[in-house]
Amino acid sequence: MTNLAIFDLDNTLINTDSDNSWPQYLMKKGVVDAEYVRTRNDKFYQDYKNGCLDIDEFLAFQLEPLSRFSKEELAQMHREFTEEFIQPHITGMAKMLVDSHREAGDQLLVISSTNEFIITPISHLFGITEVIGTSLETGADGRYTGRYVGTPSLKEGKITRLEQWLAARGETLADYGKSYFYSDSHNDLPLLRYVSDPVAVNPDEILLREASEKGWPVLNFI
Secondary structure, eight states, X not given: OOOEEEEOTBTTTBSSOHHHHHHHHHHHHTOSOHHHHHHHHHHHHHHHHHTOOOHHHHHXXXXXXXXXXXXXXXXXXXXXXXXXXXXXXXOHHHHHHHHHHHHTTOEEEEEEEEEHHHHHHHHXXXXXXXXXXXXXXXXXXXXXXXXXXXXXXXXXHHXXXXXXXXXXXXXXXXXXXXXXXXXXXXXXXXXXXXXXXXXXXXXXXXXXXXXXXXXXXXXXXX
């Protein structure tokens, strides 16, 4: 049977948080109010680390700037963002991990609470084409509206979105021999407990404690 290898992105496959870095790029480019965005971004990132993020409030903040630009403009901005804020944080060890699953014939999947606009091109750097992120609404004019659709892929939402992805393929988790999930965050404990083979990567304190108690493998790419 084929195995399923699921990867979180931020602080797992990359040693940075793309959701937190994108506003930093926008501030550096001068297209947002730096003082306001810095204050709000820092608060939301701390809330995420503390496990108390208000996802609707955060997404309203995070997605609004996307509505100001065409998708062509955003694609160019993303290339600039990736070169400066993402590429330096991709380690050889992370690429080797993905490659080992690919060479074993496993199905590869990235699932992240970060929105699909940010994570999809980054996932492609690892050769992963199946990507689940918070889904974005596109208006009649072809631009992002600044709103999301469906269930945000945060905490238990990752299980919901995984099950939807499987159902769309006519599958369930039982169709795979093993299901791996690699993550750094205690926010991902619902999905880590759901798969057959959870692995902690660069774990935060809460996740490290649970991994130690349950005997989960722990990897460090930092």
